[in-house]
Amino acid sequence: MTLKLHNTLTKKVEEFNSQEPGKVKLYTCGPTVYDHLTVGNWAAYIYWDTLVRTLKANDYTVDRVMNITDVGHLTSDADEGEDKLEKGARREGKTAWDIAAYYSDQFLEGMNNLNLLAPEHITKATDYIPQQLELIRKLKAKDYTYQIDDGIYYDTSKFPTYADFAGLDLEAQRAGARVTFNSEKRNPSDFALWKFTPAGEKRDMAWPTPADLTDDGSEKPGFPGWHLECSAMAMDILGETLDIHTGGIDHIPVHHTNEIAQSEAVTGKRFSNYWLHNNHLKVDGTKISKSLGNGYTLQDLSERGYSEMDYRMFVLQGHYSNEGNFTFDNLEAAKNRLKNWRSMAALRHQTHDTLIDDGDKLADDKTVQLLASSQAVIEALSNNLDTPAALAIIDDAFSQLEGKAAADIHQHGLVQLLETIDSTLGLNLLGTTPDISDDQKQLILERQQARDGKDWAKSDELRDQLTGIGIGLKDETRGTIWFYI
Numbered sequence: 001m002t003l004k005l006h007n008t009l010t011k012k013v014e015e016f017n018s019q020e021p022g023k024v025k026l027y028t029c030g031p032t033v034y035d036h037l038t039v040g041n042w043a044a045y046i047y048w049d050t051l052v053r054t055l056k057a058n059d060y061t062v063d064r065v066m067n068i069t070d071v072g073h074l075t076s077d078a079d080e081g082e083d084k085l086e087k088g089a090r091r092e093g094k095t096a097w098d099i100a101a102y103y104s105d106q107f108l109e110g111m112n113n114l115n116l117l118a119p120e121h122i123t124k125a126t127d128y129i130p131q132q133l134e135l136i137r138k139l140k141a142k143d144y145t146y147q148i149d150d151g152i153y154y155d156t157s158k159f160p161t162y163a164d165f166a167g168l169d170l171e172a173q174r175a176g177a178r179v180t181f182n183s184e185k186r187n188p189s190d191f192a193l194w195k196f197t198p199a200g201e202k203r204d205m206a207w208p209t210p211a212d213l214t215d216d217g218s219e220k221p222g223f224p225g226w227h228l229e230c231s232a233m234a235m236d237i238l239g240e241t242l243d244i245h246t247g248g249i250d251h252i253p254v255h256h257t258n259e260i261a262q263s264e265a266v267t268g269k270r271f272s273n274y275w276l277h278n279n280h281l282k283v284d285g286t287k288i289s290k291s292l293g294n295g296y297t298l299q300d301l302s303e304r305g306y307s308e309m310d311y312r313m314f315v316l317q318g319h320y321s322n323e324g325n326f327t328f329d330n331l332e333a334a335k336n337r338l339k340n341w342r343s344m345a346a347l348r349h350q351t352h353d354t355l356i357d358d359g360d361k362l363a364d365d366k367t368v369q370l371l372a373s374s375q376a377v378i379e380a381l382s383n384n385l386d387t388p389a390a391l392a393i394i395d396d397a398f399s400q401l402e403g404k405a406a407a408d409i410h411q412h413g414l415v416q417l418l419e420t421i422d423s424t425l426g427l428n429l430l431g432t433t434p435d436i437s438d439d440q441k442q443l444i445l446e447r448q449q450a451r452d453g454k455d456w457a458k459s460d461e462l463r464d465q466l467t468g469i470g471i472g473l474k475d476e477t478r479g480t481i482w483f484y485i
């Protein structure tokens, strides 16, 4: 099977080939842990989880690094503003270290609840300070750096292809800067590799700047720039060239452009062969913002009766490269779809595996159809992670089963499809649809007997009893099927 992905580097959907056959070195820009993640943040992690699962379905072994930014990400996303961690610390009356620990734990718990695969390496920026300083040292040796009052900067004019990745118009930046730019920076696009702690300010997170990196040999305290963190952690673990680097489209013009500039200036090699970017998620058609109060968290959804899996289904209904729109109506639709899929998953407990009894039935049309659907799901995902197409294939496969007696549905094909759905889309259908108990089965049987004996009152009473414990019944021509309500 061919795996195709949209590469921001070439702006095309192209065939994916890893450097080493069968192995993928993947880096995902992780969260800045100063607050709860919003549904918008989580969507990205669901998309990239789908990428990992699709790579695995294509028989790749994935070595993935995801960073946790616990220092240096300023409120402007560039070099101005306050460190988000220090700001969070002030808001909650704690230290930046406490804030980082608390929200990192919250993030990991959210990942777990969303059934996101754990990356092989989760790295905290504060654990990689020496590696970050070493990168600055190498950039300094190659004359890419200069020092101004508030930090050590990267001179973007020395990296000739700086504008290429994002198609930046540096001339326009320069023209605009003549009006608004008031800094010692040589070029508006130059960015801080290392910031000095402002005089008179007390930061929780600061490290002495090594004497060989400062112009005057002083060891004044400072902290790393956000962009440098990702380059340092990615290259330290995965090597100088990654296969895939992922992030949000908002990372393209600054964060990822800067990662490329500093990494490639050091190594002289391409930093990543493929770059994948997810589009934004809006809420009720507007941008998510603190002031609008529309930055819903997983906790907010849970309080309104929606599970993490409902949200996961909602995200999978859209394509990662399209702008998404979150509304509670859309979430409700996703919840209903998931409920329907779980009922289909419960069917497997009511079928007979005729394949064991009769090998010839392997060629049975319905089984073949279900097995073909499994394959089609993987093919859809391998076509630039087309989750909406994969979901449509699954809906179609399930609709073929509607109205059929359980005995006519082949367990093998159904189970195979459910396993494919779980392994590629992470919806945990098998894990959330256990068989009902023998006592419950007995109630269904008694109801059937009451129906056969035309004892409608008893039949209704038993049906109500089952409804009360979350089990619904559908009477088909050749028997009754139960499902979860």
Ligand SMILES: [Zn+2]
Pocket: 028, 029, 030, 230, 247, 255
């Ligand atoms: Zn990053």
